[in-house]
Amino acid sequence: MADSPASSRDKILDVAEALFARRGYAGVGLREVADAVGLGKSSLFHHFKSKTQLYFEVLGRVLGRIEERIAPIFAAPGEPAEKLDRVLDTLLDALAEHPTTARLLLRALFEEDEFSGEPCPEEEAARQVLDGLLSGMGAVLHAGIESGAFRDVSVAHALQTMMGACVFHFASGELGEELIGAPVLSASAVRAQKHTVRQLLHHGLAAPAAASGEEDPCRS
Amino acid sequence: MADSPASSRDKILDVAEALFARRGYAGVGLREVADAVGLGKSSLFHHFKSKTQLYFEVLGRVLGRIEERIAPIFAAPGEPAEKLDRVLDTLLDALAEHPTTARLLLRALFEEDEFSGEPCPEEEAARQVLDGLLSGMGAVLHAGIESGAFRDVSVAHALQTMMGACVFHFASGELGEELIGAPVLSASAVRAQKHTVRQLLHHGLAAPAAASGEEDPCRS
DNA sequence: GTCTATACTACGATAGAC
DNA sequence: GTCTATCGTAGTATAGAC
Numbered sequence: 001m002a003d004s005p006a007s008s009r010d011k012i013l014d015v016a017e018a019l020f021a022r023r024g025y026a027g028v029g030l031r032e033v034a035d036a037v038g039l040g041k042s043s044l045f046h047h048f049k050s051k052t053q054l055y056f057e058v059l060g061r062v063l064g065r066i067e068e069r070i071a072p073i074f075a076a077p078g079e080p081a082e083k084l085d086r087v088l089d090t091l092l093d094a095l096a097e098h099p100t101t102a103r104l105l106l107r108a109l110f111e112e113d114e115f116s117g118e119p120c121p122e123e124e125a126a127r128q129v130l131d132g133l134l135s136g137m138g139a140v141l142h143a144g145i146e147s148g149a150f151r152d153v154s155v156a157h158a159l160q161t162m163m164g165a166c167v168f169h170f171a172s173g174e175l176g177e178e179l180i181g182a183p184v185l186s187a188s189a190v191r192a193q194k195h196t197v198r199q200l201l202h203h204g205l206a207a208p209a210a211a212s213g214e215e216d217p218c219r220s
Numbered sequence: 221m222a223d224s225p226a227s228s229r230d231k232i233l234d235v236a237e238a239l240f241a242r243r244g245y246a247g248v249g250l251r252e253v254a255d256a257v258g259l260g261k262s263s264l265f266h267h268f269k270s271k272t273q274l275y276f277e278v279l280g281r282v283l284g285r286i287e288e289r290i291a292p293i294f295a296a297p298g299e300p301a302e303k304l305d306r307v308l309d310t311l312l313d314a315l316a317e318h319p320t321t322a323r324l325l326l327r328a329l330f331e332e333d334e335f336s337g338e339p340c341p342e343e344e345a346a347r348q349v350l351d352g353l354l355s356g357m358g359a360v361l362h363a364g365i366e367s368g369a370f371r372d373v374s375v376a377h378a379l380q381t382m383m384g385a386c387v388f389h390f391a392s393g394e395l396g397e398e399l400i401g402a403p404v405l406s407a408s409a410v411r412a413q414k415h416t417v418r419q420l421l422h423h424g425l426a427a428p429a430a431a432s433g434e435e436d437p438c439r440s
Numbered sequence: 441g442t443c444t445a446t447a448c449t450a451c452g453a454t455a456g457a458c
Numbered sequence: 459g460t461c462t463a464t465c466g467t468a469g470t471a472t473a474g475a476c
Contacts, residue, residue: 002311022333023246023331023333023334024246024247024331025241025245025247025335026244026246027244027245027246027247027334028409029427029429036233043302048406068343070245103330109350109388109391109392109395110323110326110388110391110392110395111244112393112394112395113242113243113244113247114243114244114247124247125383130395131422134399139274142430144399146422151419151423153415153416153419153420154400154412154415154416155388156399156400156401157400157409157412157415157416158369158412158414158416158420159386159399160389160390160392160396160400160404160416160422161385161389161413161416161417162385162420163388163392164383164384164385164386164387164389165381165384165385165420166384166387167384168329168330168380168383168384168387168388169380169384170328172329172330172380172383173330173332174332175330175332175350176380179354179376179378179379179380180374180376180377183374184380189377192377193372193377193380193381195374195377195379196373196374196378196381197382198369199373199380199424199425199426200373200378200381200385200420200422200425201424202424203422203423203424204373204421204422204423204424204425205420206418206419206423214331
């Protein structure tokens with residue numbers, strides 16, 4: 001746990017994270033990973049028993065980084081609308097900070113058929129972290145609907161839509177860059193995207209005659 | 221062009237579309253395609269000169285199906301807010317009708333590093349269809365902002381967010397099914413998702429004191 | 441237009457020397 | 459903990475018979 005700075009294990013995870021994000025599970029060969037780390041291909045198997053395990057360990061690390069920052073927001077007190085804004089802000093910051101996160105996450109959210117069929121315990125661990133985040137966010141939406149702050153939308157469908165709205169921009173790479181005219185992770189693009197997501201989701205979700213008396217956070 | 225119903229070529233395209241949607245470009249082998257069609261592996265090369273060309277032909281067909289339905293909406297007269305709703309409705313219908321579309325599209329929207337490096341003319345064709353759809357939608361947003369019907373958001377960033385919000389649900393497969401409690405393409409899930417997307421995007425985009433006098437389409 | 445056979449490369453994974 | 463060597467399989471693609 002108290003490893004020396006940048007053990008081989010960590011270097012492998014870093015390199016694999018970058019490659020899996022770029023080309024997906026099936027698109028990356030272990031030889032490519034090994035070369036980028038500066039090891040022989042066989043050495044990888046001393047740290048991870050299979051490619052599948054390596055992948056889910058990478059995914060678990062990414063999900064853990066996000067949960068670490070978002071879970072406290074769910075636990076803290078506050079109005080649903082406030083929490084929604086804070087979670088969106090934190091999530092978008094996390095996606096912006098690490099270029100690989102959004103792609104890895106987006107892939108994981110809709111790729112489930114890639115793997116040979118092995119059970120792999122790390123997969124279940126990653127799944128539970130994701131479930132926790134979704135149920136936390138679902139609770140916020142539910143509370144907001146009950147209190148009348150949010151429109152009476154389906155929580156599950158709103159979650160699905162929010163996931164897509166939040167994650168896609170940071171994964172859109174070349175297409176997004178062409179559309180925006182600057183790298184999607186540039187400071188200005190990130191600021192504009194946060195603003196846009198907040199406008200669309202906060203105002204899209206807010207009940208017509210808002211019961212809460214807070215001012216518009218999207219004007220900041 | 222006037223082929224007999226279900227030529228080998230069409231069968232290959234259908235099968236490849238289903239497989240590429242499920243497992244991605246790198247995750248599908250031509251042997252798997254050939255077996256599912258009922259041909260030998262080598263016979264595929266009589267219809268498509270490479271795996272890459274097959275992929276982009278599949279992608280082009282999918283994009284063409286969408287453009288065919290959405291382009292007329294851009295060309296027709298109408299208020300931006302009206303057009304926005306009609307485009308969202310049509311797009312969501314198209315995504316719901318063909319289970320493979322959303323996944324194939326989502327992959328194509330953020331995967332650009334998968335291919336060996338060949339130029340492939342079909343790639344450019346697909347790209348142009350996509351660019352046309354995006355610029356059409358961008359024009360609607362721009363017009364709406366100018367007329368005061370929409371908030372003053374960045375068009376490019378709104379497009380990015382809308383893409384994610386619209387497409388993700390229909391690609392979310394197992395995860396979405398667990399979240400919603402029914403297949404994401406079931407009639408009820410599709411109806412609820414259309415309702416949710418319309419609420420979030422229409423109201424999220426509508427200017428605070430709407431200049432247009434139309435009633436709320438999300439109450440239908 | 442489909443087949444068999446084949447070329448060549450890469451894959452994930454293992455064995456065992458050091 | 460890293461290496462070389464190797465196994466067995468599967469990848470894309472081509473050649474040529476039918």
